Amino acid sequence: MSEYARRMKTMEESANIIKGLFGTMNDPGMISFGGGAIAKECLPVDKIREIVNDVMTAEGRGYEILSYGPVLGARDLREVIVKDLLAPKGVNADADNILVITGGLEAMYLMCQLYIEPGDVILVESPTFVHSLETFNMFEANCIPVHMDEDGMCVDDLEAKIIQHNPKMVYVIPTFQNPTGRTLSLERRKKIAELGSKYNVIILEDDPYRDIRYSGEDLMPIKAFDKTGHTVLANSFSKIISPGSRIGYVYANDDIISKMSDAKSATNSHTSLLPQVICAEFFIRGYYPEHHKLLCDVHRERRDAMIESIDKYFPKGIKRTFPDGGLFTWVELPEGLNTSELLKESTSNPEIKVAFVAGEGFFTEGNGKGSNCMRLSFGANPPERIRIGIERLGNLINSKLK
Ligand SMILES: Cc1ncc(COP(=O)(O)O)c(C=O)c1O
Structure with a gap:
C-alpha cells in the first residue's frame, strides 16, 4: 500500500489524546470530566x-x-x-x-x-x-x-x-x-x-x-x-x-x-x-436571551460544585484555577504525581470510574511538562455527580501521597 503522508506522523500524538478523550465520554458508567461539552440539559x-x-x-x-x-x-x-x-x-x-x-x-x-x-x-x-x-x-x-x-x-x-x-x-x-x-x-x-x-x-x-x-x-x-x-x-x-x-x-x-x-x-x-x-x-425568533440565561445558570452551579469539591476533597497545597466562565478548571498536583498514570487507574478501577484529561498533552514542550496537571470539565455532569466524582478522584490522589 502507498505510504501515508508525513503529516499523519506529526499529528499522531495529539490525535491519540483526542481519541482517548472520546472513548471515555461514551462510557455511561464513567463520570467524565474529560470532554469540553456543555450540559445536555441546555441543548434546546x-x-x-x-x-x-x-x-x-x-x-x-x-x-x-x-x-x-x-x-x-x-x-x-x-x-x-x-x-x-x-x-x-x-x-x-x-x-x-x-x-x-x-x-x-x-x-x-x-x-x-x-x-x-x-x-x-x-x-x-x-x-x-x-x-x-x-x-x-x-x-x-x-x-x-x-x-x-x-x-x-x-x-x-x-x-x-x-x-x-x-x-x-x-x-x-x-x-x-x-x-x-x-x-x-x-x-x-x-x-x-x-x-x-x-x-x-x-x-x-x-x-x-x-x-x-x-x-x-x-x-x-x-x-x-x-x-x-x-x-x-x-x-x-x-x-x-x-x-x-x-x-x-x-x-x-x-x-x-x-x-x-x-x-x-x-x-x-x-x-x-x-x-x-x-x-x-x-x-x-428571540430565543437566545432566555437560553443564554439558562446556560449561564446551569454552568455557574456546576462550576461552583466543582470548585467547592476540589477544595474539600483534593489534598491541601494543590493549585487550581477559578474560571469566571467556560467549562474548565486546571489543577496542578504536587510534583512527582503523574496524571497520565492516575488517569489509567481512575478510569479502570471499577470503584472509581472517573475520567479527566491528563495535562501533558496540552504542552508542546515535550519534556514531561504538565505531567502533574489535569484539566477538569464541569460541563457534562450535574452538581451531585460532580461532587461524587471529585470525592473519588480526591481519595485516589490522597492515597498516592501517603
Ligand atoms: C479553544 C477551542 N477552540 C475551538 C473549539 C472547537 O469548537 P467546535 O466544536 O465548534 O469545533 C473548542 C472546542 O472545544 C475549543 O475549546
Missing part, C-alpha cells in the same frame, strides 16, 4: 424541532436549505453574528467579512491552509488546546510555547519570541482558556493586537467560551483593538447552542476572508445549510 431540543418543522417546507426555506448555498454562509446567520454576537462586544463587523465554518475548529484548519508551510512557527500558549495542536501538527508547523500566568499569555515573553522566531501566527484563546480556564487581561488584549500590527504577524484569536460567563466583568475581544487587520477572530456555536450543529465563524479583513473562502470552497464548498438556518432562526 424542543425549540430546534419547532424551527425545523417550520422551515423545512416548500413555502418556507426547504428548497434553500436543500440546495447548494453561498461559500460565506447563509446571509441571515452572518447578520445575526454581526448584530447579536459581535456588536455587543465592541466589534463592528460587516456581514461580508464573516465566513461561516463547519465548527470552530475549521478556523484552525483554514488558517493553516492559508499561512502554514512545514516548519513555520506558530506561537501558542503554554498550555493550549490539544485539538488545535493536532491541526497545527498536521500542517507540520513548529509550535513554540509562550508563558502564561493568571492573566493569560505573558506579553513580554510573546514579544521576545516574536522577535526570536519570526512566527507566521500567534494562537491565543483569550477567554476562559482551554485548558486552564484563565482569562487574558484587558491590557494584554490591547498589547497583543498592537504586537500583531507592529511585527506584521497574524493573531488568531479563538474565543468560543466568551459568551458563557458566570462571574466577573466582560472584556472586549483582541479583535476590537486591531487597527490593521492582523487579528483574525474565530468563534463557534458549539458552546452556546449545540456542538453537534458544527457551526462556527471567522471574522477577518476582506483579503483574508476572500482567501479563506477559496480554501473553504476547495475543502467542502460551504457549511451545511440546515444547521446554519436553525442557528439564525434561533436568534431571529
Whole structure:
C-alpha cells in the first residue's frame, strides 16, 4: 500500500489524546470530566424541532436549505453574528467579512491552509488546546510555547519570541482558556493586537467560551483593538447552542476572508445549510436571551460544585484555577504525581470510574511538562455527580501521597 503522508506522523500524538478523550465520554458508567461539552440539559431540543418543522417546507426555506448555498454562509446567520454576537462586544463587523465554518475548529484548519508551510512557527500558549495542536501538527508547523500566568499569555515573553522566531501566527484563546480556564487581561488584549500590527504577524484569536460567563466583568475581544487587520477572530456555536450543529465563524479583513473562502470552497464548498438556518432562526425568533440565561445558570452551579469539591476533597497545597466562565478548571498536583498514570487507574478501577484529561498533552514542550496537571470539565455532569466524582478522584490522589 502507498505510504501515508508525513503529516499523519506529526499529528499522531495529539490525535491519540483526542481519541482517548472520546472513548471515555461514551462510557455511561464513567463520570467524565474529560470532554469540553456543555450540559445536555441546555441543548434546546424542543425549540430546534419547532424551527425545523417550520422551515423545512416548500413555502418556507426547504428548497434553500436543500440546495447548494453561498461559500460565506447563509446571509441571515452572518447578520445575526454581526448584530447579536459581535456588536455587543465592541466589534463592528460587516456581514461580508464573516465566513461561516463547519465548527470552530475549521478556523484552525483554514488558517493553516492559508499561512502554514512545514516548519513555520506558530506561537501558542503554554498550555493550549490539544485539538488545535493536532491541526497545527498536521500542517507540520513548529509550535513554540509562550508563558502564561493568571492573566493569560505573558506579553513580554510573546514579544521576545516574536522577535526570536519570526512566527507566521500567534494562537491565543483569550477567554476562559482551554485548558486552564484563565482569562487574558484587558491590557494584554490591547498589547497583543498592537504586537500583531507592529511585527506584521497574524493573531488568531479563538474565543468560543466568551459568551458563557458566570462571574466577573466582560472584556472586549483582541479583535476590537486591531487597527490593521492582523487579528483574525474565530468563534463557534458549539458552546452556546449545540456542538453537534458544527457551526462556527471567522471574522477577518476582506483579503483574508476572500482567501479563506477559496480554501473553504476547495475543502467542502460551504457549511451545511440546515444547521446554519436553525442557528439564525434561533436568534431571529428571540430565543437566545432566555437560553443564554439558562446556560449561564446551569454552568455557574456546576462550576461552583466543582470548585467547592476540589477544595474539600483534593489534598491541601494543590493549585487550581477559578474560571469566571467556560467549562474548565486546571489543577496542578504536587510534583512527582503523574496524571497520565492516575488517569489509567481512575478510569479502570471499577470503584472509581472517573475520567479527566491528563495535562501533558496540552504542552508542546515535550519534556514531561504538565505531567502533574489535569484539566477538569464541569460541563457534562450535574452538581451531585460532580461532587461524587471529585470525592473519588480526591481519595485516589490522597492515597498516592501517603
Ligand atoms: C479553544 C477551542 N477552540 C475551538 C473549539 C472547537 O469548537 P467546535 O466544536 O465548534 O469545533 C473548542 C472546542 O472545544 C475549543 O475549546
